[in-house]
Amino acid sequence: MLKVAVTSNIGRRWMSTGMKSSGLFFRQLFDTVSSTYTYLLGDMNTGEAVLIDPVLEHAERDAGLIKELGFKLLYAMNTHMHADHVTGTGRLKSLIPGSKSVIGKASGAQADIHLADRQKVQFGGQEILAVSTPGHTNGCMTYICHQQGIAFTGDTLLIRGCGRTDFQEGSPEKLYKSVHEKIFTLPGHYTLYPAHDYKGQTATSVDEEKKYNPRLTKTLPEFIDIMNNLNLPYPKMIDKAVPANRVCGLY
Numbered sequence: 001m002l003k004v005a006v007t008s009n010i011g012r013r014w015m016s017t018g019m020k021s022s023g024l025f026f027r028q029l030f031d032t033v034s035s036t037y038t039y040l041l042g043d044m045n046t047g048e049a050v051l052i053d054p055v056l057e058h059a060e061r062d063a064g065l066i067k068e069l070g071f072k073l074l075y076a077m078n079t080h081m082h083a084d085h086v087t088g089t090g091r092l093k094s095l096i097p098g099s100k101s102v103i104g105k106a107s108g109a110q111a112d113i114h115l116a117d118r119q120k121v122q123f124g125g126q127e128i129l130a131v132s133t134p135g136h137t138n139g140c141m142t143y144i145c146h147q148q149g150i151a152f153t154g155d156t157l158l159i160r161g162c163g164r165t166d167f168q169e170g171s172p173e174k175l176y177k178s179v180h181e182k183i184f185t186l187p188g189h190y191t192l193y194p195a196h197d198y199k200g201q202t203a204t205s206v207d208e209e210k211k212y213n214p215r216l217t218k219t220l221p222e223f224i225d226i227m228n229n230l231n232l233p234y235p236k237m238i239d240k241a242v243p244a245n246r247v248c249g250l251y
């Protein structure tokens with residue numbers, strides 16, 4: 001018995017690091033330049049892993065962590081075609097041979113796997129349900145892990161905010177419908193992880209956003225008015241990021 005336990009701890013290098021319940025390894029990583037969150041999820045029984053929204057400049061960091069912890073990266077996934085940074089998915093494919101790039105079909109971007117609405121992605125005993133949540137862009141997906149009670153909302157829903165809707169097929173009507181019908185209908189205790197935060201916050205919950213989101217608690221006409229008057233400057237990297245992200249960041 002003792003020998004089995006020792007062998008298993010040596011084989012599983014991720015056992016001593018941060019983790020959530022039910023056999024899922026979870027790590028939130030950050031890019032300070034674009035304020036982007038990248039998420040590493042790993043099945044602790046098989047070691048199979050996925051990475052959500054990697055940033056090109058951190059591909060070596062992410063690949064190093066994955067290798068150090070002994071995970072096998074199956075998929076480098078984008079929630080959508082980003083406009084503010086170049087995706088690391090293409091670079092990760094060459095750093096970790098055998099891994100595949102993933103994005104929503106409606107994004108129009110190149111990738112190994114194009115997800116349709118409600119398509120499932122498996123890694124070990126874990127499952128991600130990809131749900132189409134257009135509005136910030138047409139191809140936006142929210143990745144839901146029902147087993148863990150967590151969802152990765154990309155730029156569709158940010159903490160006390162949401163993705164802008166003034167470029168890349170953005171539509172306030174579509175975003176409002178996506179959030180109310182696909183995210184706010186999840187169980188209230190689900191933890192939500194966005195692709196960005198500009199104030200140092202890391203996560204939220206369905207119940208919190210239903211109660212406190214200053215945009216999405218409004219009526220649709222009020223929401224449209226807010227979104228049409230954000231007057232945000234275009235992301236600094238947009239002219240480089242969008243063409244690069246059409247080809248997995250390998251422009």
Ligand SMILES: N[C@@H](CCC(=O)N[C@@H](CSS)C(=O)NCC(=O)O)C(=O)O
Pocket residue numbers: 034082083084155161162163164165196232233234235236237
């Ligand atoms: N200043 C940043 C871009 C900030 C920005 O526009 N963020 C986007 C998500 S990345 S396209 C957004 O939707 N923001 C919503 C909001 O209310 O802030 C840069 O130059 O990169």
